[in-house]
Amino acid sequence: EVQLVESGGGLVKPGGSLKLSCAASGFAFSSYDMSWVRQTPEKRLEWVAYISSGGGSTYYPDTVKGRFTISRDNAKNTLYLQMSSLKSEDTAMYYCARHPSTGTRYFDYWGQGTTLTVSS
Amino acid sequence: ENVLTQSPAIMSASLGEKVTMSCRASSSVNYMYWYQQKSDASPKLWIYYTSNLAPGVPARFSGSGSGNSYSLTISSMEGEDAATYYCQQFTSSPLTFGAGTKLELK
Numbered sequence: 001e002v003q004l005v006e007s008g009g010g011l012v013k014p015g016g017s018l019k020l021s022c023a024a025s026g027f028a029f030s031s032y033d034m035s036w037v038r039q040t041p042e043k044r045l046e047w048v049a050y051i052s053s054g055g056g057s058t059y060y061p062d063t064v065k066g067r068f069t070i071s072r073d074n075a076k077n078t079l080y081l082q083m084s085s086l087k088s089e090d091t092a093m094y095y096c097a098r099h100p101s102t103g104t105r106y107f108d109y110w111g112q113g114t115t116l117t118v119s120s
Numbered sequence: 121e122n123v124l125t126q127s128p129a130i131m132s133a134s135l136g137e138k139v140t141m142s143c144r145a146s147s148s149v150n151y152m153y154w155y156q157q158k159s160d161a162s163p164k165l166w167i168y169y170t171s172n173l174a175p176g177v178p179a180r181f182s183g184s185g186s187g188n189s190y191s192l193t194i195s196s197m198e199g200e201d202a203a204t205y206y207c208q209q210f211t212s213s214p215l216t217f218g219a220g221t222k223l224e225l226k
Contacts, residue, residue: 035215045155045163045206045217061214095162105210106153108174110162 002026004096004111011117016086022079022096022111030054030074033099035107036081038092038116046092049081053102064090086118122147124207124218132226139194141221143185143207152190153208154183157220163206167192199225 008020020036036049049070050059058070069082079096093115097107123146133139143152151170155163165174167183170190180195194201202225207218 043204044219045208047215047217050215059213100168105215106165106168106208107155107163108165108168110164112162 002109006111006114009114009116017084020081024077029077034079038094040092088118091118122212126218126221130222132224133197134226137197143190145188148187149209149211155206156203158203
């Protein structure tokens with residue numbers, strides 16, 4: 001059974017940093033592209049980072065480029081999202097999500113999410 | 121950015137009623153994807169490549185469309201279908217989602 005379990009969320013002050021983790025199991029993690037997607041308190045979904053299966057390619061939307069860094073450790077079956085210079089608008093539930101195959105740009109499995117609150 | 125506009129934002133349907141919701145893209149897309157989300161749960165893939173049902177999705181669901189206009193249809197509403205449905209595209213970067221259609225049971 002595919003499982004994605006996020007952790008690391010919490011309360012952070014504006015300008016602060018935080019690193020999220022996503023532990024994957026039940027599939028060959030190193031063979032799959034992965035992304036982070038967030039859901040705002042207003043329930044809007046926003047893609048925030050993508051990484052290829054080997055980690056060699058990463059992409060971000062302009063809203064987080066330069067502040068967020070996605071990475072992965074295929075030996076540990078773990079995906080990460082390093083977030084810095086956090087703003088109140090980064091407050092959201094953060095999901096890790098799997099792309100079903102190389103080159104696909106939709107998501108077949110999502111984790112349960114971890115919540116980030118950015119507030120002073 | 122390719123903006124996806126979903127309509128209606130909220131709708132209600134009776135058991136057995138046919139349901140259709142729309143997703144319009146500001147720029148033409150090749151495919152549309154749909155997700156179902158129920159309260160306090162993460163989104164689930166529902167329809168991929170415009171018209172393919174994800175594993176486990178009941179056959180009363182269907183997806184269609186092309187260009188800028190796509191739709192999700194339920195042939196006969198059942199109680200378990202009450203949820204929010206989001207469309208998503210990635211013909212053009214960045215990958216974007218619609219704001220969702222919340223479907224309620226009347």
